[in-house]
Amino acid sequence: MSQSPTETQGDNLGLQSYRQGWKALNRLLHENKSFSGRETNNAFLNCGKNTPFADVSSTIGWDFADDARAIGLIDYDHDGDLDIFVTNRTAPRVRLLKNNLKSESNFLSLHLTGSAKSTPRDAIGARVEVHLKGQLVPHLRTIHAGQSFLAxxxxxxxxxxxxxxxxxxxxxxxxxxxxxxxxxxxxxxQLHLIQGVTTVTHRKTRRDSVLMPAPQPIPEKTSVARIIPPAGHTFPTIPTADGQFLSISETTLISLWSRACPHCQQELQTWATQAAKLKTSNVTLALLCADQEHHDQANAYLKSINSPFATRMAGPEAVELLDALHASIIDLWIPIPVPTSFLVSKEGQLLAIYRGPASIEQIINDTKFATTTSEKRRSAGSPFAGRWTSKPLPSTPQRTAQQLLQRAKPELAIDYLRSALTKPFLKGEKFTQSDNLLLLGQILGQQGRPTEAMPHLEAASKLLPKDIRVLRLLATANAETGNFSKSFTILNDAISYHPQNLDIYDDAIGIALKAKDPAQALYYRKKSADNNPGNPILRYRLVLSQLERGQPVDAIANCKTILGTSPKFLEAANLLSRILSTHPKEKVRSPQESLALATRLCLISKNRNANHLLSLAYAQANLSKFEEATKNLKLLINVAPPDSKFRKEVEAALVKTKANQPIRNVIWR
Structure with missing residues (x-):
């Protein structure tokens, strides 16, 4: 994992690498990998001076195969030794490890309370020294606000x-x-010490309930599962191998199976004997065979087991869609097994997923989720009894669409989102609704379809008019359709809402250049610098643009502004020296000021910066000190890399100084 970057916006390589690292880690976790590599916890005993630590993990009962994260130390039972709370990323989430080791050593426990005037009441930062008779060095402890990772x-x-x-x-x-x-x-x-109070107070004893080890039943590992998704999740339109689509007009069970799968065979034989129950309950069974063979062979097998059902063949696109749906619901990116079945309401809402064989009774019972409350659906989908502390979140089509994008299937993602947004059961507050529309507009834009993207982005903007993501995409879509004036209006609104967001200015400058409007690009450069005065790089970029646009006086003023707020920004000082010595316009140049700046830069860099030495040579040439300038340029020739841009610049300057001519930067106007 790369080091956390100091900036959160922009396109620098460090930020891209950081984001890529998190994406890779996210993928590993979704592939059911472990942060810890499934290592056991370790405890090491300090054996004293010049002696290596000893691994006592198993001896003291510490070697749990947990994905542990943090520890917290506490004398939980007030017996004078420290007990340990351990938190884990996965179950069991918390363990209390009681210290039952016998010891004849002494202890002292102190609790500090500050005056709440000069010292915080919780005394964070207080340092305590315990001086013992016969010992020169006291025992030290400090109260910290945090002492372990997330603990x-x-x-x-x-x-x-x-x-x-x-x-x-x-x-x-x-x-x-x-x-x-x-x-x-x-x-x-165990004593309380209060700031300003000379006497100490003993800790009040409390009656602790008897702690009993909680049973940790570990269920047998199985791939068979019944999954109840959140309410409102859309089932995708599934194509079959013959170019048709599965039609859903009533509650339907779509089952993906294979002739080579014994569990599939067992399930199909059971369903064949109970087909009447499905019919009575108005549940249609749609079989999709994943085998790469003709449907006649699959149907011949069904006929051989006296199944009243026929099957259609699932092509690669159908399997991809079902796999993406499956992964987005269980939040694990593992291949979909067979048999896997999907219970879908007549409106196209996903009611349940069955990994492995499912009973007819369970399937019929689960059809009630088409009309039951979100709370009941959530409780039915949880493997544990308990009390919920929050309301159930509605489903969102974004997760399935993102899965399809991960698989480089943008067209399938577009079709899925478009279908989902038309469903009456799709709920959610305006933030969720806006995000759904935003994602669809974003994908369409990425596929070069800005005209199709705009209605969805405009709808998202009505829900969240100040959302920077929506505004940026909407401005880009308008620019790509040639409506630059509306694009600039949207960008100006975005800047008024988010004046310090650098991504908006990057978009605005890029769109202005695309519109072949350098004046507008310069306007946004100035706006970004003025609204972010603490960022000298933005003003430096403004200076470069002003020089290109023939505004040297403004460029000089901005260089001086940079040096006034960021005196260590030497690039600005170096550029200012170059402007004052090499600008084509005489009224812009200031020979003595340029020389003073270049000399100061060379002193700071101890003549080790080639760019500073080159600026010094320019300043010397501008004052007709051609011999000194030539001498410095010859030194630079010796260190300049062959065929480099810098070497060519030095060689061109050397031609001028040898001819007793000053150097002028003809690019600037």
Missing amino acids: QSSRWLHFGLGKDAIIEKVVVHWPGSKSQTFTGIKTEQ
Whole structure:
């Protein structure tokens, strides 16, 4: 994983690498890989000076095969030693490891309370020294706001003092205030120390409930599952190998099967004997055979087992769609197994997924999810009983569409989203609705279909008029259809809502250049610099654009603005020196100021920066100091890489100085 970047916007390589790293990690997790590599937890014992640590994981019962994340230390049972809470990414999410080791050593536990005036009441940052008789170095502890990854240990400071320890004094260094000394404290105590109060208070004992190890039943691992998706998930239109589409006009069970699968054979034989139950319950069975063979062979097999059902053949596109749907619901990117069946309402809403054989009774019972509440659907889909603390979230077609995009199937994603957006059961607040429309518009735009994208993006904009994602895509779509004036209007609105978002300015400048409107591009460069005064790079880019547009006076003023707020931005100082010495217009040039700047730059870089030395040579030539300029240019020739742009620039300058001519940058106007 790459180091976290300091910027969140832009297209720099570091940011791209960081995002790519997270994408790779996300894929591994969705392929059911583990962060920890399924290693057991480890505990190492400090064996003392010049002795290696000893692995005592199994000895102390620490070697759980958990995907552990964090630990928190606490004297949970108040017996003078530290117990440990461990949190895991997967079940069991929390473990309490009680310390039952016997010890004859002494301890001291302290809880600090600040005055809430000079020191925070929770005393974060306070440092405590426990001085023992006969020891020169005190025991030290500091109260931290966080002590482990995603964890906070108890704020009780625990001191292990060894055997027969005698405490001489306790010194508390309160943050933002004077230190305080407490005396008369003995070992084997748990005490409250309050800032400004000289006496100590003993901790009140509490009656703890008896802790019993909770049973950890591990269900037998199986690939068979019944999955109840969130309410409102659209089932895609499925093509068959013969170029037709599955028609759904009543509750339908779509089953993907193979003749080579014994579980499929068993399930089909069972369904054949109970076909009447399906018919009575108004459930249609649509079989899709995944085998690469003619449908006559598959139907011949069904006839051989006396099945009243016929099958159609599932081509690669059908399997891809069902696989994407399956992956988006279970949130694991693993191949769809056979048999897998999908229960779909007559309106096209996905009601259930069955991985492996499913009973007719279960299928018929699950048809009720077409009309039941979202709360009941969620409870039915959970493998555990319990109390929910939040409302169920509605389904969104975005996950299935994203799965199709991951598989480089944008046309299937477009068709799926278009179908989903027409369904009456698709619910969601305006943010979800806008995101659905946004994704469809984004995919259409990426496929070079901006005209089709605009209605969806405009609908999203009505729901969330200030959403920067929608505004950027809408501006781009208008620009790609040639409506630059509307594009600029949208961009100006976006800037007014989000003046510090750099991506908007990048879009605006790119669209202005596409419209062959350099003045508009310069306007957005200036706007980005003015609205982000703390970013000198933006103003530096403005300077370069102003030089190209023949605005040297403004460019000089902006260089000086940069150096006023960011004096260490040496590129701006170097550019300013070049402008003042090489600009074609005499009224722009300032020979002495240019020389002073270039000399200062060379002092800062100790004559080790070739660009600074070149600026010095330009300034010297502008003051007719041709011999000094030639001398510096010859030094640069010796270090300039062959055939490089820099070397060619130095050689051109050298021709001028040898002819006793100053250097002028003819590109600038």
